Amino acid sequence: MAVGAVLLWVAAHALDLRLADIPANRLSWIYTGGPEGARELLGVVAGSMITVAGVTFSITIVALTLASQQFGPFLLRNFLRDTGNQVALGAFISTFIFCLLTLRMVRGTESVTYVPHISVTVGIVMTFVSLGVLIYFIHHVSMSIQVSNILSVVSRDLQAAIDRIFPDRIGRGAEQSPESVADRMNFPDDCRSSTANITSTSYGYLKAVDDAQLLSTAIRHDLVVRLLKRPGDFVGQGDGIADVISGGSVGPEAERAIREAFLLGSQRTATQDVGFVMDQIVEVAVRALSPGINDPFTALICIDHLGQGLRRMATRDIPTRYRLAEDGALRVIADPVTFSELAHAAFAQIRDYGRSSPPVLMRLLDTISAIAPHLSREEDRQALLHQAVLVREVAVEGLREKAARFELEESYIATLSILEQAGAPALH
Incomplete structure (x- = not known):
């Protein structure tokens, strides 16, 4: 201007x-x-x-x-x-x-x-x-x-991050089982045990991985690259960032290209790190539940936005860790972020810091119930079921009033019923 x-x-x-x-x-x-x-x-x-x-x-x-x-x-x-x-x-x-x-x-x-x-x-x-x-x-x-507007902005960032990352994949996702994928590798059998470790020459938080460069490098040098770090992880100088499987030796050009595919920075970003945006909302909730602030209403708003993010995540495909090139050869092995990990990141700290707050624990169960109808994978249902069980255990230990414990028990039973209707067997 x-x-x-x-x-x-x-x-x-x-x-x-x-x-x-x-x-x-x-x-x-x-x-x-x-x-x-x-x-x-x-x-x-x-x-x-x-x-x-x-x-x-x-x-x-x-x-x-x-x-x-x-x-x-x-x-x-x-x-x-x-x-x-x-x-x-x-x-x-x-x-x-x-x-x-x-x-x-x-x-x-x-x-x-x-x-x-x-x-x-x-x-x-x-x-x-x-x-x-x-x-x-x-x-x-x-x-x-105002906290509601701040959380709305971060929540939109969370939705955008989910839309941007899922179902984005490195190469073409393998639809077969890991065994069948391994059988289709265009490498001799002895190459699977021949591994070179690529270490980082600098340090910082992994902001993003250049998936196009990583895949093209693996194809050009006839390699299989297994990522050891994910966006959001801290990488120390000298830490391993990738294992390279090859029938021969890995040349310096390939090592340099693989290192350049890992973008490090002084702080995490939401480019490929959904957990970073979710951690921002969790941090607001945890601060609101601290004795110095004691603002459970802000924590309830945070839980609502986290639930919306998990609801959106539940409708997205989780890519397989095996990524294939166009010719069907295995080229990259990268562990994706799962719904279970995000559910744990969203609920764990809020559950621990809000263990003595009936409204917070009730809202956690209500959020789990709201997410359940959107689930399509059994492992996701089990993850939510595990979170509901943990909320109940925390409530038994943290709630002092008998009426509050009784009310939460009723909410817990209702949550189990909704999860059963969604297809998950209940745990008692």
């Missing part, structure tokens, strides 16, 4: 030069004052805009501080990338730059008098636009720090 302000000034100044011979009073819609008035007007606007920009930065920093303390540092990226905040800051800075550039073109000496009427008019228009942006920004910040 700052660069755009410079280009806008160039265009306005060029237009001023073209219309320099036309008297200003013939164009009633533009600024018609003299050089002194133009200087004072532009100086006031420029000074006001840079002041407002400073206040805007201060408000943003305060919002970031509050968000970091109450919702956790993971959510800071959502504020930093917020389009509304960026547009507000850009509008104020752009107006300041435009007025500053226009101010230097005003001439009011005895020998030379020049007022860029078009540019001054554009600066006035930008000032009114900036005032509107300021009103919007105050409203936007007050809304953006």
Whole structure:
């Protein structure tokens, strides 16, 4: 936006030069004052805009501080990338730059008098636009720090991550059993025990794996690559990131290409890591259940959004760990994220921190009941059934009131009934 302000000034100044011979009073819609008035007007606007920009930065920093303390540092990226905040800051800075550039073109000496009427008019228009942006920004910040809106943004990120990753696959998923896939490998039998370990030369969190490069490398060098790390895992320098199965030796070119397929960074991202987005929601819930905050209502909202994510995950295909090339040869072995792992990540910490809160435990069981009709895999049903059993065990130990334990027991029985209707045998 700052660069755009410079280009806008160039265009306005060029237009001023073209219309320099036309008297200003013939164009009633533009600024018609003299050089002194133009200087004072532009100086006031420029000074006001840079002041407002400073206040805007201060408000943003305060919002970031509050968000970091109450919702956790993971959510800071959502504020930093917020389009509304960026547009507000850009509008104020752009107006300041435009007025500053226009101010230097005003001439009011005895020998030379020049007022860029078009540019001054554009600066006035930008000032009114900036005032509107300021009103919007105050409203936007007050809304953006509300927990319901924050969780809505993260929940949309979770839905987008699930849609992006599942059923995305490296190569073509193998529909056969592992034994039949192994039999179809285009390698001699002795190559299965010949393994080279690829280690990382740097450290950080695995942000993403370049699946296209990994698959093409395996095909080009006639390899089978088994991934040892998944997006979201921390990789230490010297840690193994992949095992390479080959009939011969693995050359340096293949090792370098495999290493380059693993993108490391200082923090986790949602590019290929669904668990990272889910952990953000869990962190908000855990902080809300801490004795210092004691806000179970926020935890209930988090559970609802986690349930929606698991409900969406239940309807997606989980790719097999065996990935084939177009010719049917096994090329990549990568363990996918399963519904069971995500269910554990969503419920485990909230269950432990909310063990003495009847509404939280009840909402966990209600969420499990809401997810159950969407399940299509037996292992997913068993995973939810296991989570329901754990909630009941925690409730027996953590709930003090007999009435609360009785109410939760009824909810637990209802949850088992729904899981039975979904096809999972009940555990008692």
